[in-house]
Amino acid sequence: MNELNRKILIVDDDPAMQKVLHIILEKAGFDTQIVNNGQEALEILPSGNKSTPVVPDCILLDIRMPGIPGVEVLSLIHQHYPLIPVIMLTALIELETAVDTMRRGAFDYLLKPVRRIHLVETVRKAIRFRDTMLENERLTRENREYQRSLENKVAERTKELQEAYRKLKETNLTTVQVLAETIEAKDPYTRGHCNRVRILSLELACRLGLSQQERVSLEYAALLHDIGKIGISEVLLNKEGFLTEAEKTIFNQHPLIGENIVRTVDFFNPCLATIRNHHEWYNGEGFPDGLSGQSITLPARIVSIADAFDAMTSTRPYRKAIPLGDALEEMAAGKGQQFDPDLVDIFLREKVYQKIRNFREN
Ligand SMILES: [Fe+2]
Structure with a gap:
């Protein structure tokens, strides 16, 4: 340890003691500063009144002094400068007090007369x-x-990532919306259909308490559910009147075509089952897989309801839009047949359908 420039503050009222301590410590290479009592010591420390405060590396503090007792000075120093070690100076008769000062935060104590080496x-x-x-x-x-x-x-990186993710999501959504509009361009009767299915599906998902992530996947799936119509001829899509059995077979391919188109993009993986199964019926009479009940995924059951309701309330090549009241009756009649009964109940009871206002008034 380098003793140079190490400041030792000596607090003692006895001039002889001051001198002894000063000589021993200066000889050992320390700088010393002497004060006569606790009051003076507190005044030269940084929070005291002196304009040039002293921050000693160590304080030698006499226990018995006129004015503030050494034990009290120790408490004040320890409270304000816990990192300055205080060594108490004590006579043999005060030994008990000296030991007590250790409990109050003194670093050590020295018995008078002080031995140089010690x-x-x-x-x-x-x-x-x-x-x-x-x-x-x-x-x-x-x-x-x-x-x-x-x-x-x-926090900065997270913010950047969130922003990048938000932009990416925005771009993806725009791209998907453009794709959805491409389908609608082939089939002018369905203009705005994908977007309305998206809105209704999301509204139903909110009532069901789906997570944010599940709602995002559902949003894409709802927009893309009919993407497979790209592979069906416009003549068939715009045909007035009912489809023949052969035409129905072709039309019924669109969920599979859609699934195959979207499968190539990893990002859309969570949407595949919804695209493939949005025409399944709850009683197993739908297509393409004939799935029934809960084996149809929840997003597919949601989109199925939104899709059917919007189709009923929109004008199609083969029929005009049906009035809202009739559509609601048809939805109710489809409970447990075409639709998941619990979801239809929520759809009707909570008037989820009001989220879109393009249907014809009764
Ligand atoms: Fe469809």
């Missing part, structure tokens, strides 16, 4: 202790700052 050794130990404490404090502070800068960086 004094220097105790002061060195005290300063090593202070150095270690200061180093610990510095490391803790640095660690805290590092932690804070890391947290800031993480």
